[in-house]
Amino acid sequence: MTAEARLDEALIWHIRLSDQGASTDDWAAFTEWLEADVANADAYDRIAMADDQLSHTLAHAPMANLAQNDNEHGPVRWFQRRAFQALAAILVIALLASPMLWPGRDLNLYTTKPGEVREIALNDGSSISMNGGTRLYVDNKSHRFAKLESGEAVFTIRHDASNPFVVETDVAILQDVGTVFNVRRAGENLEVSVAKGAVRYNPDNEAVTVSSGKKLRASKANSVPVISATDPQTVAGWRRGQLSYQDSPLSEVAVDLSRAIGEEVVVANDLQEHRFTGVIQVEKDRKLLFRRLEGLLSVRATHTASRWQLTS
Structure with a gap:
């Protein structure tokens, strides 16, 4: 496959998954595509970075508002604007060739498998x-x-007031204030939990300070942060094999379990929004883990060759 064809595929996946209606099957197929060839992941990274740069540029361009459909409300990505759809591929390829995607930075990608x-x-x-x-x-x-x-990821940062550490996500920018904090990105949601010190959420806009013992949640759909209490001792408990929840949906629990055990965990549609409060100890013995989860979550756990399924 040529590099151009691979970029075309990556662009199609990026547009498809940016739709709020993207299904679990869409994400599963995307994961399969990513794992089929390491070059696919590299192509997708380039498309995602080009999208960020292009969206920022268009948002500040005088013609940006004219390019939107009058019936559309709220921010619209470049590939959703009718005036730009025909030019999308050309613009992305041009940006991919630009050295200004990350001005002044030398970014190195780190990845982990589930x-x-x-x-x-x-x-x-x-x-x-x-x-x-x-x-x-x-x-x-x-x-x-x-x-x-x-x-x-959990960040243990040496504070430097003259050069603060910054964590960027597609939902918000976080700035440390002498901190140990955990950042979690799942789907459209962002969660920040602080064990020590404090984190500043979007320092140039809302400038909300999240201190030790607090948890912040926000999303792409609603970037207004919601802050709640959390036990600092449970922050980044995944490093000790402990997953802690406070009124969390089972869909979120399934994502965390998948990340922890390296096997996909899916929840039946009728259980997606069921809430759970408690602590899950991730056992090395998977059968023991899911037998305990059946009682803890009031579900039935079944295993196939490719996944664990939680049902009523």
Whole structure:
């Protein structure tokens, strides 16, 4: 396959998955495509970065508002604007060739597979621990910038008021204030839990401070943060094989379990929004783990060659 054809496929996947109506089957097929060839993941990364840059550019262009359909409300991505659809591929390819995608940064991509944990030591004594199924960029020049594309990571940061550490996601920008904090990206949602110090959410806009013992949730659909209490001792409990929840949907629990055990865990549609409060100890013995989950979550767990399924 040519590089251009691979970029075309990546662009189609990016547009398809940016639709809020993307299904579980869509995501499963996308994962299969990503794992089929390492070059697919690289192509998708380039498309995603080009999208971020292009969307920012169009949002500040005088013609941007004219390009939107009068019936559309709220922010619209470049590939949803009728005036740009015919030019989408040309614009993306042009941006991919531009050295200005990440001005002043030398980004290195780190990834983990589901069930894998990885430690990154930064040159200032800070560190990042990556949970399974995570994609994270770190700036090799300064080691004071990271972009969490997907998954979950805990940041243990040496504070420097003159050069604060920044974590960027597609939902918000986070700035450390002498901190140990966990960032989780799942679907459209962002969750930040602080064990020590504090984090500033969108410092140039809302500038909401999340202190130790607090958890912040936001989403692409609603970036207004919701803050609640959390036990600092449970923050990043996944490093100890403990998953803690407070009134969380089973769909979220399934994502975390998949990331922790390296096998897909799916929840029946009628259980997606069922809520759970408690702690799950991830056992190495999978049969024992899911037998205990049946009682803990009031579900039935069945295993096939490719996944665990939780049903009523």
